[in-house]
Amino acid sequence: LLQQTRPLVEYFRTQMRKDPDMASAVAAIRTLREFLKRDKGETILGLRESLTWATDCLTGVDSSVAVSSGGELFLRFISLTSLEHQDLSRCKKVMEERGELFLEKISMSRAKVAKLCHTFIKDGAKILTHSYSRVVLRVLEKAAAEKKRFSVYVTESQPDAAGRQMAEALGKLNVPVTVVLDAAVGYVLEKVDLVIVGAEGVVESGGIINKIGTYQMALCSKAHNKPFYVVAESFKFVRLYPLNQQDVPDKFKYKADTLKTVQNLSDEHPMIDYTPPSLITLLFTDLGVLTPSAVSDELIKLYL
Amino acid sequence: MNEEELVEYFRTQMRKDPDMASAVAAIRTLREFLKRDKGETILGLRESLTWATDCLTGVDSSVAVSSGGELFLRFISLTSLEHQVTDARHIVSGLHTGTDNSGLQRLWCTLAAGLISCCLSQDLSRCKKVMEERGELFLEKISMSRAKVAKLCHTFIKDGAKILTHSYSRVVLRVLEKAAAEKKRFSVYVTESQPDAAGRQMAEALGKLNVPVTVVLDAAVGYVLEKVDLVIVGAEGVVESGGIINKIGTYQMALCSKAHNKPFYVVAESFKFVRLYPLNQQDVPDKFKYKADTLKTVQNLSDEHPMIDYTPPSLITLLFTDLGVLTPSAVSDELIKLYL
Numbered sequence: 001l002l003q004q005t006r007p008l009v010e011y012f013r014t015q016m017r018k019d020p021d022m023a024s025a026v027a028a029i030r031t032l033r034e035f036l037k038r039d040k041g042e043t044i045l046g047l048r049e050s051l052t053w054a055t056d057c058l059t060g061v062d063s064s065v066a067v068s069s070g071g072e073l074f075l076r077f078i079s080l081t082s083l084e085h086q087d088l089s090r091c092k093k094v095m096e097e098r099g100e101l102f103l104e105k106i107s108m109s110r111a112k113v114a115k116l117c118h119t120f121i122k123d124g125a126k127i128l129t130h131s132y133s134r135v136v137l138r139v140l141e142k143a144a145a146e147k148k149r150f151s152v153y154v155t156e157s158q159p160d161a162a163g164r165q166m167a168e169a170l171g172k173l174n175v176p177v178t179v180v181l182d183a184a185v186g187y188v189l190e191k192v193d194l195v196i197v198g199a200e201g202v203v204e205s206g207g208i209i210n211k212i213g214t215y216q217m218a219l220c221s222k223a224h225n226k227p228f229y230v231v232a233e234s235f236k237f238v239r240l241y242p243l244n245q246q247d248v249p250d251k252f253k254y255k256a257d258t259l260k261t262v263q264n265l266s267d268e269h270p271m272i273d274y275t276p277p278s279l280i281t282l283l284f285t286d287l288g289v290l291t292p293s294a295v296s297d298e299l300i301k302l303y304l
Numbered sequence: 305m306n307e308e309e310l311v312e313y314f315r316t317q318m319r320k321d322p323d324m325a326s327a328v329a330a331i332r333t334l335r336e337f338l339k340r341d342k343g344e345t346i347l348g349l350r351e352s353l354t355w356a357t358d359c360l361t362g363v364d365s366s367v368a369v370s371s372g373g374e375l376f377l378r379f380i381s382l383t384s385l386e387h388q389v390t391d392a393r394h395i396v397s398g399l400h401t402g403t404d405n406s407g408l409q410r411l412w413c414t415l416a417a418g419l420i421s422c423c424l425s426q427d428l429s430r431c432k433k434v435m436e437e438r439g440e441l442f443l444e445k446i447s448m449s450r451a452k453v454a455k456l457c458h459t460f461i462k463d464g465a466k467i468l469t470h471s472y473s474r475v476v477l478r479v480l481e482k483a484a485a486e487k488k489r490f491s492v493y494v495t496e497s498q499p500d501a502a503g504r505q506m507a508e509a510l511g512k513l514n515v516p517v518t519v520v521l522d523a524a525v526g527y528v529l530e531k532v533d534l535v536i537v538g539a540e541g542v543v544e545s546g547g548i549i550n551k552i553g554t555y556q557m558a559l560c561s562k563a564h565n566k567p568f569y570v571v572a573e574s575f576k577f578v579r580l581y582p583l584n585q586q587d588v589p590d591k592f593k594y595k596a597d598t599l600k601t602v603q604n605l606s607d608e609h610p611m612i613d614y615t616p617p618s619l620i621t622l623l624f625t626d627l628g629v630l631t632p633s634a635v636s637d638e639l640i641k642l643y644l
Binding site: 155157158159178180182183184185186187190211212213215216219220222223244245246266267269270273 | 495496497498499518520521522523524525526527530551552553555556559560562563584585586606607609610613
């Protein structure tokens with residue numbers, strides 16, 4: 001049964017292992033769908049509470065913003081229907097069907113984003129990107145498939161050197177790639193034409209939460225007048241409105257294990273930072289190409 | 305003194321006092337070279353000193369070694385014009401074969417005029433003696449430069465300040481030592497500064513002063529800037545425009561500080577002033593961008609991480625030097641005074 005923490009976490013981890021290319025939020029949503037199927041609750045309210053509890057468990061495994069927002073959006077989507085049936089099992093059936101629909105929609109989101117974004121990459125472009133993002137990788141794959149010639153600079157992105165993983169993946173696509181130091185972003189920006197980054201979460205203001213180093217990359221791009229594009233699926237839209245770096249909740253800033261074990265968080269390197277909307281040119285999502293100001297409208301539509 | 309002895313002496317100087325700037329070690333080596341030089345002409349002496357400076361740049365490719373060597377040469381040659389300057393100039397133009405670039409030729413003429421005019425009726429050994437004395441004077445001046453900078457800068461650090469600095473800089477360390485000695489309480493954020501993690505060395509040194517210090521990732525500069533009050537960095541070289549050449553990551557730190565409206569201070573001794581005018585990152589010569597060993601061994605430099613970047617003067621608030629507290633626009637004036 002998935003009603004206990006351990007089987008739930010185990011199922012989540014298995015989903016992640018089976019398809020390493022899948023977003024962690026999608027794995028979380030699959031886990032929640034399975035949880036829903038096996039739930040033996042008697043009331044709708046009880047069901048909703050259990051789903052919230054399950055989402056919190058999963059956030060304890062993978063503390064990225066997307067897992068939290070994905071879980072919440074799943075819950076809202078499946079409840080966004082007439083649940084006036086007398087019989088609980090019929091209500092549950094309706095919810096399960098909607099859950100399947102939701103999963104189907106989001107599994108196509110990366111392809112939609114890639115389709116929208118690759119046209120912005122011109123032939124001969126030099127692109128700068130940050131750390132390892134599967135969405136950006138997908139976009140670049142599509143551009144390469146369209147026979148465009150471009151070269152990529154990737155930041156090494158300490159402390160986990162995720163940029164090297166990105167460089168390897170790009171190397172397999174036969175794209176000329178150079179790994180640069182995090183400190184070399186300002187140095188390299190005069191040479192590049194555009195900057196594309198992924199996002200771990202998109203906030204209400206239209207800003208993004210992403211791997212540490214994104215904020216200064218956005219600042220420098222603004223100073224050099226280079227377009228700063230963000231690619232994100234819609235399940236990453238989250239109900240937060242940070243005004244500065246401190247406003248982002250600690251539970252997102254550090255890895256899940258760090259949060260559990262470490263006493264004094266101020267000694268830890270934060271893993272993410274917040275990029276305000278004024279520095280972002282465009283956001284490419286499966287809901288369309290949005291300016292940062294349009295994000296709040298789309299967010300409201302999603303969450304209502 | 306041949307190349308090997310020169311390099312060995314330089315390395316010994318660096319080892320004896322690890323706290324000394326590499327440019328000062330280079331200048332001491334040049335002074336020793338001057339003492340032992342057996343040349344017969346002033347021009348030959350000058351050429352040997354230039355050759356020696358190039359050798360030392362081959363060991364340590366930082367901008368300061370190159371600028372320090374050039375300033376040493378100019379300072380020792382800069383004596384009062386007691387005899388006819390025009391005669392001297394004619395002589396020099398005839399002597400000089402013009403194998404170097406034309407800018408240097410013009411400068412050499414000016415200096416040679418000063419030197420040769422005083423030596424016209426004296427013999428070579430007396431000229432050399434004068435040069436050696438001036439060399440000692442120069443060394444004495446620059447050995448006090450860090451203390452002067454620290455004295456000027458520490459007053460800008462207020463009690464309770466949070467300071468951000470980049471990588472390992474002995475001048476910044478000196479400034480912070482002085483501020484700590486003045487019983488000021490402040491805390492420091494240091495960037496780790498890859499690829500050599502020099503920031504950790506800085507953090508250790510600051511820890512010994514009992515200053516609360518936090519090492520942050522290079523990527524976390526934008527994140528941490530809202531918390532800090534001011535930014536202080538050292539410089540490997542100060543260029544004509546008033547901008548600086550420093551460890552990679554300084555440029556984006558300056559950009560972010562400007563965006564957050566935090567003062568960006570640079571501390572540098574005057575022997576780091578160099579006759580370059582880069583307009584962007586590409587203009588900085590490759591010989592400064594990479595470590596000396598990398599330049600000798602690697603074929604394709606574009607695969608190497610550059611070690612330095614250029615920060616334009618528009619992003620710098622003030623420069624603290626032993627010549628005083630300067631705005632970036634005042635730097636070119638001071639530079640001209642130094643080099644003439």
